[in-house]
Amino acid sequence: MPVDPQLLEILVCPACKAGVELVPLPPEECAMLVERYREKFRDEVPEVREGLRCATCRRVYPIVSDIPVMLIDEALPAAG
């Protein structure tokens, strides 16, 4: 199930309170994130395909098994 568009509208970057946009993540970052979150998902392999990028600071917050992880410590550094 994709992330609810209405939820996307209310999500903001926890660092700068700016809006975020849905972006695809490169396969190598998805694989890295699956490994990072695997131990937190005891009964299933987490699914990571997309993230939410802050329009201002460009941090990318991963979406893990359809759950946006809006934590500064978990964000991917700005890419591109």
Ligand SMILES: [Zn+2]
């Ligand atoms: Zn930000």
